[in-house]
Amino acid sequence: MPHQQQNVRSTVEGDATKIDLWTSTDMSRFDQDVHVIPIDSVMRRFRSNHETGLSSAFVSEAQTCYGSNQITPAPSPNYFRLLFKQLFMGFNSILLVGGILALIAYQPLGGSESSITNLGLGIVLLSVPVFNAFLNVYQKLKSIKIIAAFAKLLPKSVPTRRDGVEQHIPTIELVPGDIILIKMGDIVPADCRVLTCEGLKLNSAELTGETKPVSITVECTSENLMETTNLGFYSSLVEEGMGEAVVVATGNSTILGKMSRTTQESSNERTTNLHREVNRFVLFVLVADITSIIILWITWGGWLNNSHPTFITLIGNILNSIGMIVSFLPVGLPSAITLALAIVTKRMSQQRILGKSLQIVESFNSVSIIATDKTGTLTKNKMVVSEIFWDTDNGCKVFDDG
Structure with missing residues (x-):
């Protein structure tokens, strides 16, 4: 089924040049090669600039086309x-x-x-x-x-370069083409292509379930979108280093957003x-x-x-x-x-296992073997010390204050 497309023409104030802002409902065009093509091509595609970022006038038009940077939650049942x-x-x-x-x-x-x-x-x-x-x-x-x-775990704002000025922008207002700055402890607010990095390591356990952080590079290391190291994905945790990146997908168009939509579509009991x-x-x-x-x-x-x-x-x-x-x-x-x-x-x-409905538990009657591993997709992927034991003259002491 062909993707719906629309062409939106807008005139940026202060610039006599008209720009064509091409968008797709699921931005599948960008998903295929955004990690492979040169950075200059990525910048031209999103009408962005590494030094100045997007202009405020362009952002207003882009927000109309792309919508807010948030994953649409599942509709509340009646x-x-x-x-x-x-x-x-x-x-x-x-x-x-x-x-x-x-x-x-x-x-x-x-x-x-x-x-x-x-x-x-x-x-x-x-x-x-x-x-x-x-x-x-x-x-x-x-x-x-x-x-x-779980939606409350994402940051409220992110350092962004717009109109040549670094400023904190609400996460939901990000659009493709925005230049963002990420550092240790941050959560990546959208799918992005890395422009510069210094010892940058991302942990995408919320998305992939793999707890080992990945060393990020500027160059493409794989044609597979999920295996290349020059992309940062929505909800990934920055464990080390810092870097700059250009946003390539927001909200429902991110990998996590598409997974969420697929889950909602297949969640009919x-x-x-x-x-x-x-x-x-x-x-x-x-x-x-x-x-x-x-x-x-x-x-x-x-x-x-x-x-x-x-x-x-x-x-x-x-x-x-x-x-x-x-x-x-x-x-x-x-x-x-x-x-x-x-x-x-x-x-x-x-036992920290969430049963979404009683009907799901019914299915266990036909299950004999479950092969799984710890994914961290429903947790913060962090370990907390709950008890400490050590030897003393009088034996072993236990502290369980967490």
Whole structure:
């Protein structure tokens, strides 16, 4: 599918020359060769200059085309819709029907003969799906808050050269072509091509999972975009040295931004094996329930109510229908499944493993071997001393103040 493109013409104040600012929605043109072509070609492509940087007038036009330098977060889910979906999923739908019938048997059909037992039965049957739904939504909300907190790790501003003057620019206002200055302790605010460096080493563990810092060079060392050492990627940590670089991609167009977008597109929850088995069982129970209830009402309406009107009343027949629903369905199974998944998720969180939803935990039932390593993609990639041991005359002392 061809990339959408647009040509934007603007006139820079103080310069009679009109410039063509070429942009692409995903800037794929720049991704292919920005690390291979000479630095002069990179500067011409982005209408920049190593000594003076971009002009303020050009930046205004560029910000309109490229947008802000921030990765678009995943859209916040509609919690009412999510709650509604959970309420009518699997066993919950059958229990809701049973609970509603029990309340109907209590009021308005109960009248003076209404039994408090029917009310209690209705509350119990309705509380189970409501509990399951709220537990699933709570787990989803908790994981979203944790993931959103990672965005706060990026710097608020970055030293940038514009109009020939070095100034601190808000990170979200960077555009391709900006000349930025990075030093030890900084976080690279965008994908950039290195112009000069002095002992510069970058740690891209947030992106690649590799904890070993990479020595940065000005020259291209590989045609592979991810393996060359003359690029700095958004979210990388400067562990040593300093340098200057020209921004080549911002926000959603960075490597990290594209990975985030791909993750969001593929994050739609698929039906797990356990979910499929539960749905299959629910379908069987539903067919059996409906068939039995239809036979019950046909028998009652066509024969018992006419021949023996006092044998079973309308309320009694409704209660019989509820009894069939409950007898066919193991009422404790939905809560047991939800609680089991919630307990597993909590135990995982105690081991520093984030379960984004209870449905993800379901997939573990078909996993026998997990081959993985420590990536650092969801952590700061730093180690903190939590306990110190050393020998003394009286034995070993422990300090656990962190």
